[in-house]
Amino acid sequence: MPFSSLSEIKARLDAGETTAVEIAQLYLDRIATHNEALNAFVHLDADHVLAQAQASDAYRAKHAPRPLEGLPIAVKDIFCTQDGPTRCCSNILDGFNAPYDAHVITRLKEAGAVLVGKTNMDEFAMGSSTETSAFGVCRNPWDVSRIPGGSSGGSASAVAAALTPAALGTDTGGSIRQPAALCGITGLKPTYGRVSRRGIIAFASSLDQAGPMTRSVRDAAMVTAAMSGHDSGDATSVSDAPELDWLAACDKTDMKGLRIGKPKEYFVDGMDAGVRASVEAALKQCEALGAEIVDISLPHTEYAVATYYVIAPSEASANLSRYDGVRFGRRCDEPEDLLDMYTRSRDEGFGSEVKRRILTGAFALSSGYYDAYYLKAQQVRTLIQQDFLQAFEQVDVIATPTSPVTAFAVGEKTDDPLTMYLADIFTLALNLAGLPGLSQPCGMVDGLPVGLQWIAPAWREDVLLGAASAYESATEWSSQTPQAFAANGGES
């Protein structure tokens, strides 16, 4: 039961075999038992969870159930919620309680979901390992000496260990897909503009997009359907996005006629041989399902990391200026003057990776360097977008490894930021292009999950979901469970 998908839980609720309160209690017990080993949740109010579940059962007694009626969903600590603290896993937001819900939180509530606490993440979503959190390192349920990926590592870890059947993450350069891959679950980053960013703490505004982390492709579709839609409060939320039949897109069981692009730049020396073999095998499976594999090139891929690490920190350097100790969050004790208040509040409040990115961004934007860095990066960004547009003239969808490696050990890359930045080498190009991407499990190497990444043209999440559903239906990789966390709550 705990390792059920949202769809399975929904079926049992709809059949009257269980209640939202029973489901909520099951996961609360599992969190109580297993969270200590994982540090996936950083805030949880069990009474509030049960109250929502009771309200959902009461609603169901009187009305037809809403799309996510009674289904538990955890959210990354980057989503502002009126209930409880929102910290973005940073000390600078110590004491901050948002007086508003993020737009997607409102939508999930309206869809009947039961929100289950806040999950761990890299501070301000800056990281690929969930090691920079102010609440401490988060662990991978497949091997607790390893990282779960990041920045949405808490959500990935919690879903993989079945502490919740689904969670929300955000993805700026791979922060949903990479931890989904490393934890063996499914993660979807929608097209930029599909999901409102209002009330989600900004990292890099032109790249950030929220999405689901789930145990199946259909679950990802269910949650995305509830999250997405135009929000007049976010000027980058698109009002004329093509509507999709999210669930129907998941009915595919074959790939007949599907042209899958295999970009040579994503299958390179230096990547983990086991990961490469798993993804190659997955593509063979796709061929068996009727797909045509087309070798393609995305020639500007090699510049994606550098481009991303100019644009994202530049935007972040401005986005994080509001954490100044003036109006909310942390202020240093006994400031001598204004400058002292700014510098000490920010010095004490931000961790070293966040500071590194603010400094990088401020440098890239500064007078005399802007043209060489920020402007050049924007130009390359356009080239990267064109790479994808040209590729999609030949193919319907692109398949790549999500991460070049499986989960690495805690502490392995923390002293070497550049190596850490390469963890997102296969995921961040599509953020630069604004495209949708999905990672799903496609193998195990030495007991650690491998992720297969699908990339589709803008607004064609249906193509991602169709390909991923067909692959999922033909394989068992999505049903793997980390045995150390198989025991139910209260039993261990």
Add this chain to the structure above:
Amino acid sequence: MSWEVVIGLEVHVQINTATKAFCGCSTEFGSEPNTQTCPVCLGMPGQLPVLNGEAAEKTILTGLAINADINLESKFDRKNYFYPDLPKGYQISQFAVPLVENGYLDIPVKDGGEKRIGITRIHMEEDAGKSMHEGLDGVSHIDLNRSGVPLMEIVSEPDMRSADEAIAYLKQLHQLIVFLDVSGANMEMGQFRCDANVSVHQPGTPFGTRAELKNLNSFRFIKQAIEYEVNRQIELIEDGGEVVQETRLFDSAKGESRPMRSKEEAHDYRYFPEPDLPPLRVTQQQVDAIRDGMPELPGQLRHRFETEYGLSSYDADVLTQTRALADWYESLVAAHPADPKRCANWLANELLGRLKELGKEIEHSPVSAQRLAGMLDRIADNTISGKIAKDVLDAMLESDDDADAIIEAKGLKQVSDSGAIDAIIEAVMAANPDQLAGYRAGKDKLMGFFVGQVMKASKGQANPAMVNQRLQVLLKG
């Protein structure tokens, strides 16, 4: 040595939308601190700006009125700096591609002609909040009601050559802004703020190094500050020194400026495109529709008042200072069409002066155009004299009665009956035999004395023309 002064002006105008530039908060002035704020204008985490389209429309309208180009696609940028009254740590502005470019204003100059002042650009931005440091025992308070109020920054070319030209430009611009109803433009409330870039050079040589003057919140201070700066720079150069590029703060109490920050200390604002806002796109049709709705501009109105109503250029100028005043004048003429000049005299010379004493604008005049016209009708039909009419107007300002009721109640009706006037004249002549003798001996100037005495005796109600006429006859005996 002869020095030429070079001045360019940057004017920040608060756009008078009901709500802020990027959120739904009220822009009303003078409310309790921090009562007109929301998570967006407080810069809280995750909050996003959404452009107030009306602010853009008003900026476009202003652009059209200065004969400028409207960019159908303009962009927003972030201007980064830390200050406690700037909640996000950046101001949303337009840096690379402003909404309006390449306009001009023609200003009147001393010799009676006009001079064209180029306007480089008008861009939209948001205002910051207000910091208060005075009298707070060493702590500072912040009021964020103003945070996010829409502004347009109007940047001129360095085309002005004297403080007087700068003031003429600012007054012209101010009047235009008021006419377009795009801003309250109240300088004391900070709705129309000016920074001046000032330099001096020898004609025929490149421009000198400029200083930027800030904190200029009245036309008088702007003139003072520019003149002070020009003298400072000339003295500095003539003493062998060099002007340095810097920002200077004008102290209106001392009438002088002091350095605020040097070029080296100048902020690097690290402008970059605002990723939370897509480019602002407007269609030519939208621009045309805004142009079609453009009200008559001050110059056009002045010209029409001169030709249509036969007003002097002075009166036309006075009555076109604001749209409300011009409208008031036209409704007065509509109610008293017989004599537009009389309407102009009574409005410009009498009513406005009284309103000024009462501290009221024409919009809030206790006397309506209809009521004033009723009084002008009584002047026209000789019921009252102009002199009596002034008393009637005073009475009208203190009550809701119309002119007829006041004239009736106070018995102010003009005496035009020659028998009655003759009786008064004869009484005056009898009471002043010496003056009468003097007049008859050739002292013509004594005529004035007798007019005065007769008017006094009639309590001002005698028809002055008739008094004159009858005196001419009777004094001669």
